[in-house]
Amino acid sequence: MDRKVLESILPKVEKPARYIGGEPNMVRKPVDVPIRFLFAFPDVYEVGMSHLGTTILYHLTNEREDTYAERTYAPFKDMQDCMKEAGIPLYSLETYTPAAEFDIIGFNLSYEMCYTTVLAMLELAGLPKLASQRDGLPLVIAGGACTYNAEPLADFIDLFIIGEGEEVNMELLDLYKAHKEKGFEKKAFLEEAAQIPGVYVPSLYTITYCADGRVASIDGPQMPIRKRYxxxxxxxxxxxxxxxxxxxxxxxxxxxxxxxxxxxxxxxxxxxxxxxxxxxxxxxxxxxxxxxxxxxxxxxxxxxxxxxxxxxxxxxxxxxxxxxxxxxxxxxxxxxxxRIDSFDKEYAKRMQGARKSSYTFAPEAGTQRLRDVINKNITEEDIMRGVRYAFESGASSIKLYFMIGLPTETYADLDGIVDLVKKIRGVFFSLPKEQRSGALSIHVSTSSFVPKPFTPFQWEKQDTMDELHAKQEYLREQLKMRGVRYNWHEAQLSYLEAVFARGDRRLGKVLLYAQENGAMFDSWQDYFQNEFWTDAFLRAGIDPEFYIYRERDVDEILPWDHIDCYVKKSYLVRELKRAREAVCTPDCREGCxxxxxxxxxxxx
The missing domain is CATH 3.30.750.210 (Transcription Regulator spoIIAA)
Known part of the structure; x- marks a missing residue:
């Protein structure tokens, strides 16, 4: 790549430091090594540089003498426009090597709303987005929490790492090196890679569907695929x-x-x-x-x-x-x-002495009944004791996180959030003025419940967007109090997150169409455009409500049933039953x- 061309466009973009590399402690190695590995993070530099898992694997991979691991992040819109105009492909920050010239490109999938950014980065690299259209190198692999249901991206990724990557990545690199030395052939490599525990090669698995859209069967060489840890x-x-x-x-x-x-x-x-x-x-x-x-x-x-x-x-x-x-x-x-129930008075004082001016707690629900449903295992007494310790230690700012749309939730539970905030305000103003440190600030945030794979709530439905909007508006009105701020996660993003969290392979067409429409950085509110997605679902002939507004039977085959995280399905069913009865399950530290x-x- 012509670095002079790159240098000529950097003054035109908002944050050129995102695209230059050369940071202190960046790894520098000869490029004539057997394996070139590119860690690709599907978000901007500032987000990717904060991701610990990628940092660990980057340095661990570079401990190998036979491999040079480099990095790339998703260029922001202004940089993309300049790159396309100048004919600059996606490149690594270490050596400015075009992404298409690497042996392996590894994406981190930590959030479902990054999927279109993955496809956009493949396009910027000049690579076919569909795995079936990439005959040779580079291999495109992915790891991260979203791989526990990798199906929506199955058409685009050659193989997925299920679980923690430190050991399985090294085994995969050993296998790749052996195949490259004897002449790399993609199909043969993938068939052997699928035998490594924790590796999922979606092209080797066949999914069939019932007439009503449910999964009928999942067939493949390794059943189940067990996570690595x-x-x-x-x-x-x-x-x-x-x-x-x-x-x-x-x-x-x-x-x-x-x-x-x-x-x-x-x-x-x-x-x-x-x-x-x-x-x-x-x-x-x-x-x-x-x-x-x-x-x-x-x-x-x-x-x-x-x-x-x-x-x-x-x-x-x-x-x-x-x-x-x-x-x-x-x-x-x-x-x-x-956690608020592990927060004591002496500890609060010591932390405050270490320049801690605010504390963040997550009660998740406003009533004890709903906290029992979700097995939060904290009481209102725990909450009030914790915030009192925080205020007495000198803090004046408290952040509170709740969820709305949880299974069995009613408006009485929303009123419980409001009552809890009122009581927390009361704790602050009950202190003598000389003990209060500054003006009170209570920041209340709500996210919308998203049913996720491998949880007891994986069978539950999500609230409709109208229901979520109504609950957000209700809380906005009720929480108009001095010293209290309220914000919420956009319901439309939670809607799409739920679709892809519980979706199947048929959603690959939706992702492809949405990205072709211009979808990218969907988790960024300023760049999310719902019309891209509405059109994509229509073109694909898929009703997204099938995936989220339908309570699933516990005997239904789920799109991720061939993945095993060691937690038994029967256990999750039991926990779902206990949730519906509002019965808590104790902490595992108290006994298996x-x-x-x-x-x-x-x-x-």
């Missing part, structure tokens, strides 16, 4: 040199992954089921990693990352130990996923609940 997280690879972005990323801080998995069993939460079992890193490992990352990056904040950081076995000892160790260097510690992992749900 790293059994010893403490011994697994973790980079100690993180790249420092030239632009402020979405999460601008040093990241310590303290554990994976979750034992709580919230019935709406896909991550809580697909990432089991819980595996923790030892404190000494985390302290060593923190030293290395801070030394090589200069960050002033450490974020302790997990699905529920307060559940780490010795979270108070770890977090306070980090605060005390680095406070002289003015480095703060944050827990972005702290029989999900299918055989008591391995909590492995230190």
């Amino acid at each position: 790293v059994k010893d997280l403490d011994a697994s690879y973790y980079p100690e040199k993180f790249m420092v972005p030239f632009l402020r990323p979405v999460h601008d801080r040093a990241v310590l992954e303290i554990f994976r998995g979750c034992t709580r069993g919230c019935r709406f939460c896909q991550a809580g089921f697909i990432y089991r079992p819980v595996r923790e890193r030892k404190q000494e490992t985390l302290f060593r990693q923190a030293d290395c990352i801070l030394k090589d990056t200069g960050y002033e904040e450490i974020s302790l990352l997990s699905l529920s950081s307060g559940d780490y076995s010795t979270i108070e000892e770890l977090s306070i130990g980090l605060i005390e160790k680095y406070e002289k260097d003015h480095v703060s510690v944050s827990l972005p996923s702290l 609940t029989g999900c299918g992992l055989g008591g391995r749900c909590f492995e230190k």
Whole structure:
């Protein structure tokens, strides 16, 4: 690629630093290696540079002498226009190599609304979007949470990685190297790759459908395809040199992954089921990693990352130990996923002393009945105690996350959200004025429930958009209080997310038509255009309501039934029944609940 042409267009775009590479701790290697691997993130640079999974795999892959892993991100609209006008294809940031010249392109699929961006990036690379039209290299592969139902993208991706990638990616690269040395033939490679546990090759599987549109059968060589997960997280690879972005990323801080998995069993939460079992890193490992990352990056904040950081076995000892160790260097510690029932008074004071001015809590539902339905396992007493500790520690800002449209929800549950906010305001104003730190700010956010695969609610229907809009408007009116702000996730995005979360292969045509219409960056409200999708569904002859407004029978074959995340379907059915009875299931740490992992749900 002519770099002079690239340099000539960069002054014309809004954020040229997205497209130049060369960041501190970027990997530089000779390009004459046997394997060139391109990590492709289907969103802008600032989002992709914050994604820990991609960061881990990028550095791990570059530990191999036979492979050079590079990066590319989705160019924003202004850059795309300039690239097309100048004839510049999608390229890597490390060496400016066109994407089409790599051996393997690997996409991360963390959100269903990135699918059209994947197709747009293939188009920018000059590659056929349909896998059946790509005879040779590069291979196009994908991993991430969305691969647990990969069917909507099955026509476009050569193979999917199901589960955690550290081990299976290395096995796949070993196999690819052996095939390349003897003369690469795509069909032969894919047939052998499908035998690697955790690898799903959709072209080897046949799906048939009933006359009413339901899945009739799924047939293929490996049934089921079991997810891969790293059994010893403490011994697994973790980079100690993180790249420092030239632009402020979405999460601008040093990241310590303290554990994976979750034992709580919230019935709406896909991550809580697909990432089991819980595996923790030892404190000494985390302290060593923190030293290395801070030394090589200069960050002033450490974020302790997990699905529920307060559940780490010795979270108070770890977090306070980090605060005390680095406070002289003015480095703060944050827990972005702290459960309100694991929040105590002394801990709040220590965190506030570390420059914590606001706290985020997720009650999810406004009434105890609905919290029991979703198995949140927290009480109003837990919530009020937590916010009181936060206010008494000096915080004046609280963020509250709820979901609307949950199964069995009524307007009484929405009133419960309003009542809860009123009580939280009351806690703040009940404190003596000298104890209040600044003006009260309560930020209430609601997302719309989306039924996800491998959860007890995978059989439930979603609220209609009219119902969701009515609930959002109701809360907007009811939450007009001094010091309270309310915002919500767009119902149209939740509608499409649900379609593709529970969809099948027939939706590939919809994605193709929507992207041809111009759909890309669909998760960005300013760029989402519903008419692209309305037209695409009409052209494909598919009714999206079939996928989301229909409660499914527990005996129905689901599009993802050939994937196995180790959680038994019978367990999910049992949890669905308990949900409808508003009966809670205890935390797995209190004893095995029989999900299918055989008591391995909590492995230190």
